[in-house]
Amino acid sequence: MPRTRDPGARQRVLDSARDLICDVGPRAVTVDEIAAAAGVGKQTIYRWWPSKSAVILDALIELTDPAPSRLPDGTYEAMRLQMRRMAALFASRNGQLIRELVANAQVDPNLAEDFRRRFFAHQRVRGAETLAAGVARGELRADLDIDHALDLLYAPLWLRLLIGHRPTNPAAADRLLALSWPALANDNPVPAPRRQSMKPSAHDHRHLP
Amino acid sequence: MPRTRDPGARQRVLDSARDLICDVGPRAVTVDEIAAAAGVGKQTIYRWWPSKSAVILDALIELTDPAPSRLPDGTYEAMRLQMRRMAALFASRNGQLIRELVANAQVDPNLAEDFRRRFFAHQRVRGAETLAAGVARGELRADLDIDHALDLLYAPLWLRLLIGHRPTNPAAADRLLALSWPALANDNPVPAPRRQSMKPSAHDHRHLP
DNA sequence: TCCAACCAGAGACTCCCAGTCTCGTAATCG
DNA sequence: CGATTACGAGACTGGGAGTCTCTGGTTGGA
Known part of the structure; x- marks a missing residue:
């Protein structure tokens, strides 16, 4: 009965994280930037991943x-x-x-x-x-x-x-x-x-x- | 004519950095802790080393x-x-x-x-x-x-x-x-x-x- | 139709820490 | 003795990870 997870948001987060890190280099990228680039609230990231690194690992594995x-x-x-x-x-x-x-x-x-x-x-x-x-x-x-x-x-x-x-x-x-x-x-x-x-x-x- | 660098301070900083990092593990150690353990002002560390990592590198090389x-x-x-x-x-x-x-x-x-x-x-x-x-x-x-x-x-x-x-x-x-x-x-x-x-x-x- | 449950974006907020600045003090040398 | 500089102590700044809150939207069941 509740609203379900938005798969588009997941994908946009992973894509944005990958692009930003590959372009700007590691550690120069903040979670806020990833969220903004993905058009996603910061909390949405922390709802589905335990940490910034977990996002990057998923992006890499994909x-x-x-x-x-x-x-x-x-x-x-x-x-x-x-x-x-x-x-x-x-x-x-x-x-x-x-x-x-x-x-x-x-x-x-x-x-x-x-x-x-x-x-x-x-x-x-x-x-x-x-x-x-x-x-x-x-x-x-x-x-x-x-x-x-x-x-x-x-x-x-x-x-x-x-x-x-x-x-x-x-x-x-x-x-x-x-x-x-x-x-x-x-x-x-x-x-x-x-x-x-x-x-x-x-x-x-x-x-x- | 000025006061000269205190070699004891240098050594205490390197020793404290080494001990703390080896015991507590990396990144769990802050510059303030190193300074406190060495009985040294924080500024004394930044007077002689450009960054925390530079201290650790010197401690390792020693x-x-x-x-x-x-x-x-x-x-x-x-x-x-x-x-x-x-x-x-x-x-x-x-x-x-x-x-x-x-x-x-x-x-x-x-x-x-x-x-x-x-x-x-x-x-x-x-x-x-x-x-x-x-x-x-x-x-x-x-x-x-x-x-x-x-x-x-x-x-x-x-x-x-x-x-x-x-x-x-x-x-x-x-x-x-x-x-x-x-x-x-x-x-x-x-x-x-x-x-x-x-x-x-x-x-x-x-x-x- | 309405409601419960939960997702979403936005952004304010806390906490932590590297690095800077300021102070009063103590060496060292001319 | 006085100019100069290092020293310990600690307040301060800036930035980023992770949390909290708010408002709104979407789903499925009654």
């Missing part, structure tokens, strides 16, 4: 959800594509959203937990599947620790986003994968047949933007 | 400076020690200082630049020396890109500190180094003689806290 597109067959190329996607996200305007969230997560344990569960872990699932498939096919070492391998592959990109000591772009993803590959690949192709074309080719080294 | 102790000869063991030291720092109370600084650096570009120059880069210098020596001795691949290799080795520890998806401890450092090693080591010992005892031994794998 961006990256709808992409279960097909991956290449080879483990190397599949990982390369996934790392390139992550690098592109980090380098895009939307990288600002992630930086803001990680910054606030250092202070707010609840946010940290949400961020890990709803964004960070979610990002890793497909990578874990790819690596597991690679192990099953004998392209990767049989004793590979998937979680540590994911850290190895993804962490340098994260670090560049958060520290800014180097750019985060697809070329960086390529170089990092090429560098790490020998640590993951199966040195002794036990019964496994061909894994020739999957290995990094020479031109993957040494020519960056 | 901790990690005086440790140019000798490293083992083997490249593997030297890197292992350095990674373990970093892991221990991250896991200690002082890891809070770093988290706070990285969080604020996402918002404050000047702080980000200072943090990179005065802490982050400084940390990497010795690692770079170790790797370069390893290349020179033929233990590591001749075409190794030192900067990327440092990212590979250190970034997973940083990521654990900042995201918190896994613990940051010496055992983790060991496992990450053992995992990455094949990506760095020289597969073709060209003219290089023995590099036997430097390689990870079997017990370095698979037994964590």
Whole structure:
């Protein structure tokens, strides 16, 4: 019998938050500005989200959800594509959203937990599947620790986003994968047949933007 | 002819900042509390440091400076020690200082630049020396890109500190180094003689806290 | 038709904290 | 001794997160 939630308002809040933060940069954006840009009362935001960071997390998740597109067959190329996607996200305007969230997560344990569960872990699932498939096919070492391998592959990109000591772009993803590959690949192709074309080719080294 | 800076005050400010942040956690600590704990006027803090973050950065740097102790000869063991030291720092109370600084650096570009120059880069210098020596001795691949290799080795520890998806401890450092090693080591010992005892031994794998 | 329940936008309000300003005092040097 | 400057103490400003209040609108049931 009561009035129900306005889905348009929800969407306008998320869109405004995303646009403002990506343009102006993190922390320079206030909740009042988001509310004004969305044409929404401040209380409407706090009715549906517990904090400003929760809004930003939802805005970020909305961006990256709808992409279960097909991956290449080879483990190397599949990982390369996934790392390139992550690098592109980090380098895009939307990288600002992630930086803001990680910054606030250092202070707010609840946010940290949400961020890990709803964004960070979610990002890793497909990578874990790819690596597991690679192990099953004998392209990767049989004793590979998937979680540590994911850290190895993804962490340098994260670090560049958060520290800014180097750019985060697809070329960086390529170089990092090429560098790490020998640590993951199966040195002794036990019964496994061909894994020739999957290995990094020479031109993957040494020519960056 | 004027009164000079009180070095005791400087030290008390840094000590109080460190203690409070390590105990209470980042952002829960205000400048007023630091000043009160140090028995110092607030203005004295702002006379010598441009911001709260600058105080914390100095407090952090003071901790990690005086440790140019000798490293083992083997490249593997030297890197292992350095990674373990970093892991221990991250896991200690002082890891809070770093988290706070990285969080604020996402918002404050000047702080980000200072943090990179005065802490982050400084940390990497010795690692770079170790790797370069390893290349020179033929233990590591001749075409190794030192900067990327440092990212590979250190970034997973940083990521654990900042995201918190896994613990940051010496055992983790060991496992990450053992995992990455094949990506760095020289597969073709060209003219290089023995590099036997430097390689990870079997017990370095698979037994964590 | 009317009413209860709850949503909405608008904006005033409280609380907190980084950073500034002011004061009276105490060193230091010429 | 007097000019100069640091010092501790604490009042003050500005801005932003989150809350409260008000008025109005929309829904579904009696």
